[in-house]
Amino acid sequence: MSTDYDVVVVGAGIFGSCTAYNCQKIGLKTLLLEQFELGHKNGSSHGKSRITRYAHTEVEYVDLVGDAYNQIFELERIRGEKLWKKTGLLWVSTGNEVEKIHTNLKLKGIKHEVIKGTEVGKRYPQFKFDDSWNGLIDPMGGVIYADKWLNAFRDEFKKIGGIIHDREIVLSHSEISNNLFVTTNKSRYSSKKIIFTVGCWITKFLPDLKFNIEPISISVCYWKTKNESDSHLLNEDHYPVVIAQEMDLQVFHYSLPDTDYPGSMKFCYHFGDALTQDLAHPAQRSQRCIDLPAKFIQKYMPVVDGSAPTRIDKCIYTNSPDDHYIIGTIPTKNPNILVGGCGSGSGFKVAPGIGKALAEMAAGKKTTVDVSFFSANRFKPSKI
Numbered sequence: 451m452s453t454d455y456d457v458v459v460v461g462a463g464i465f466g467s468c469t470a471y472n473c474q475k476i477g478l479k480t481l482l483l484e485q486f487e488l489g490h491k492n493g494s495s496h497g498k499s500r501i502t503r504y505a506h507t508e509v510e511y512v513d514l515v516g517d518a519y520n521q522i523f524e525l526e527r528i529r530g531e532k533l534w535k536k537t538g539l540l541w542v543s544t545g546n547e548v549e550k551i552h553t554n555l556k557l558k559g560i561k562h563e564v565i566k567g568t569e570v571g572k573r574y575p576q577f578k579f580d581d582s583w584n585g586l587i588d589p590m591g592g593v594i595y596a597d598k599w600l601n602a603f604r605d606e607f608k609k610i611g612g613i614i615h616d617r618e619i620v621l622s623h624s625e626i627s628n629n630l631f632v633t634t635n636k637s638r639y640s641s642k643k644i645i646f647t648v649g650c651w652i653t654k655f656l657p658d659l660k661f662n663i664e665p666i667s668i669s670v671c672y673w674k675t676k677n678e679s680d681s682h683l684l685n686e687d688h689y690p691v692v693i694a695q696e697m698d699l700q701v702f703h704y705s706l707p708d709t710d711y712p713g714s715m716k717f718c719y720h721f722g723d724a725l726t727q728d729l730a731h732p733a734q735r736s737q738r739c740i741d742l743p744a745k746f747i748q749k750y751m752p753v754v755d756g757s758a759p760t761r762i763d764k765c766i767y768t769n770s771p772d773d774h775y776i777i778g779t780i781p782t783k784n785p786n787i788l789v790g791g792c793g794s795g796s797g798f799k800v801a802p803g804i805g806k807a808l809a810e811m812a813a814g815k816k817t818t819v820d821v822s823f824f825s826a827n828r829f830k831p832s833k834i
């Protein structure tokens with residue numbers, strides 16, 4: 451029996467868009483299905499900006515980031531379009547994270563610099579830390595133009611023959627004599643492989659995943675300077691992308707220049723509130739999502755007005771039990787079904803690398819980057 455497609459990719463967020471592009475690119479006839487209209491804001495991939503960086507506390511991320519940079523350089527070249535801005539990353543911590551990252555980057559031969567807390571303010575006048583803080587500068591860190599990445603991967607996918615159907619919801623999948631079938635509200639497709647890149651909907655879609663996946667509503671807060679005359683300090687030419695960890699309080703933040711809304715930089719608490727059973731944002735956010743970044747800004751960012759955010763947007767994190775991604779097969783599932791998910795708050799930058807790895811797996815090839823660290827097998831079989 452012939453099949454309609456080599457691969458059906460379910461979900462056209464950044465994971466699915468990068469996966470579909472890479473599948474088609476290596477010669478697999480690919481269909482990408484999305485339940486909403488492209489450009490929707492109901493998942494995790496909307497908005498204008500995300501952070502990219504080599505700096506990670508786990509060394510296994512570094513090559514995936516490198517693969518993503520290479521794909522982006524290539525897309526920039528063929529499209530003649532800027533897809534990111536190199537601002538440098540500033541990572542500050544009161545714990546030993548800087549030491550861990552330094553070890554990882556040194557091992558991988560990635561250029562970086564370790565500085566004392568008091569040195570940070572000399573480089574970046576937006577901040578003031580004492581020497582209980584450590585800093586690391588990753589010069590390749592920068593702002594991802596998120597909406598442009600999404601558009602570029604979908605557009606290039608279509609140019610090389612890929613097919614996207616949006617407003618088509620996948621209702622179920624089944625297996626009949628070695629063929630997989632995907633049933634939607636509009637049609638039924640046969641395929642050799644199915645790749646689920648469904649973000650937080652993974653909890654609805656693969657309910658038999660027994661490990662705990664946590665979708666979280668994130669309040670994305672924006673802040674302006676106290677004085678209008680300092681507002682340039684928040685733009686991409688002056689403000690780095692930032693990760694700040696108050697390890698003693700177990701509070702983590704991240705920050706980006708004013709790419710989304712001119713004059714207001716993004717500064718957010720790296721956690722939030724549980725989504726409802728229907729995967730909707732809760733009616734009320736907890737006050738700590740605003741109070742924690744406000745406190746940090748008031749204490750460590752003298753030029754920024756920490757009294758109240760200028761606006762608050764919403765987005766969804768999907769976290770696995772250990773906060774690392776899931777890439778590949780699921781132990782209890784048909785091996786022709788693959789999953790790319792649990793992007794947590796950090797998956798955008800590596801989505802091209804994840805997409806390529808999934809495409810290579812679907813084609814039965816060895817992956818360019820070793821992604822075994824992200825295999826779902828790491829969760830104990832008794833929990834699956």
Ligand SMILES: Cc1cc2nc3c(=O)[nH]c(=O)nc-3n(C[C@H](O)[C@H](O)[C@H](O)COP(=O)(O)OP(=O)(O)OC[C@H]3O[C@@H](n4cnc5c(N)ncnc54)[C@H](O)[C@@H]3O)c2cc1C
Pocket residue numbers: 460461462463464465466483484485486492493494495496499500501502618619620621647648649650651655668670704764765766767790791792793794795796797798799800
């Ligand atoms: C506030 C915030 C800040 C972040 N900051 C960063 C950052 O600085 N750097 C970074 O690298 N990452 C960051 N991330 C993480 C990154 O954005 C996510 O990891 C990434 O967007 C996840 O993409 P996804 O494709 O897995 O999910 P989604 O974007 O949610 O895509 C899943 C898609 O599947 C579709 N779908 C679901 N079910 C079905 C169905 N049955 N049929 C058809 N389609 C279906 C959905 O409609 C959706 O479009 C951040 C995330 C948030 C929320």
